[in-house]
Amino acid sequence: MLVDLISGLFIGAGGLFVLIGALGIIRLPDVFSRMQSVSLIETVGAGLLCMGFIVKVGFSLVGLKLILLLTIIFFLGPVVTHAVAQAALAAGVKPLLVHDRRSAATKADAQPVSASVDKIKTPNVKASVKKALPKSGSKKADI
Amino acid sequence: MYLFATIAILIAMCCAVARAVVGPNIFDRMLAANTIGSLAVLLLVCFGFLMGRPEWLDIALTYGLLNTAATLTVLKYYRHGDLSVDADHEKGADDAG
Numbered sequence: 001m002l003v004d005l006i007s008g009l010f011i012g013a014g015g016l017f018v019l020i021g022a023l024g025i026i027r028l029p030d031v032f033s034r035m036q037s038v039s040l041i042e043t044v045g046a047g048l049l050c051m052g053f054i055v056k057v058g059f060s061l062v063g064l065k066l067i068l069l070l071t072i073i074f075f076l077g078p079v080v081t082h083a084v085a086q087a088a089l090a091a092g093v094k095p096l097l098v099h100d101r102r103s104a105a106t107k108a109d110a111q112p113v114s115a116s117v118d119k120i121k122t123p124n125v126k127a128s129v130k131k132a133l134p135k136s137g138s139k140k141a142d143i
Numbered sequence: 144m145y146l147f148a149t150i151a152i153l154i155a156m157c158c159a160v161a162r163a164v165v166g167p168n169i170f171d172r173m174l175a176a177n178t179i180g181s182l183a184v185l186l187l188v189c190f191g192f193l194m195g196r197p198e199w200l201d202i203a204l205t206y207g208l209l210n211t212a213a214t215l216t217v218l219k220y221y222r223h224g225d226l227s228v229d230a231d232h233e234k235g236a237d238d239a240g
Contacts, residue, residue, distance in 0.1 A: 008144040015144075015151035018185070022155035025162050025178065031170050034162070038178050041155065046185055049148060053192060065200040069188065069207060073181060076211040080177050083215055087222040088170040 003055060010052030017045040030096035031088055035081050042077030046070065145193040152186045173218060180210030 017040060024037025050070040057063045156179055163175035184207045191199035220226055 011144045011148050015148040018148075018155045018182070019151045022158035025155075025175070026158045031166075031168055031174065034171065034174060038174055041178060042181050046181065049185055049189070052144075053188065056192070057197070062197045062200060065204065066188070069184070069200065069204055072204070072207045072211075073184065076207070077181060080211055080214050080218075081174075083218045084170055084174050084177070087173075087218045088168070090222050091170070093168060093170065 003058075007052040007056040010048050010055060014045050014048030014050075014052060017041070017048060021045060031093060032085060032095045033097060035085060039078060039081050042073055042081075046073045046077075145189055149186065149189045149193055152182050152189060156182045156186070169221060173214060173221075177210065177214045180206070180214070184210070 021037045021041035024040065025034055028034045028037060047070060050066050050073075054063050054066050054070075057066070159175045159178040159182065163172050163179070166172050166175060184203045187199050187203040187206065191197050191203075216226070219228075
């Protein structure tokens, strides 16, 4: 009974964190800020879900497989996110929310390039589903 | 509670698919594809427990490893334009002489 309660709490919290991360994927404005909510899903959401299932099954072969799966997701998810960030920076995608707090003198340098920012802004979902597909072809050739 | 987690994962997968269709960059699409893969692993685990068949964890393990390898491969292709490039050698070419 207690085991069911604890594992239910863990699994419910994990589902909640997955939902919050999905909201972030839709709502956040930039690829670099969307990465944050993706890593929320991959570390906290997956961690809590797998922890709930581990509590449920106890020490067994299934529990060992769950620990292995948790290790894989927990360590390889941030690796992939880091690779996406590095590839996006190398391809010239500017972070939308760049803000240099080191000094006021370098403030002019820290302003994002306006031309590329307009392209990256969150599109209206209804309007740009059909528009985004041909645009991606030219963008791919660009990179 | 298994049902709630399964439905939450399905809703999150719908959001990731919408982002993969809409996303302006190729990197948005890659991030969304990787998210869909990770959520598919979690969905396999949840659905296996929901149906009372935890043997599906083997499929989930294989899928997780394949997902990471596929994403890293596509990202390497988009970064260097070539899959056989040696990034470390390229960077330290001057030091190595």
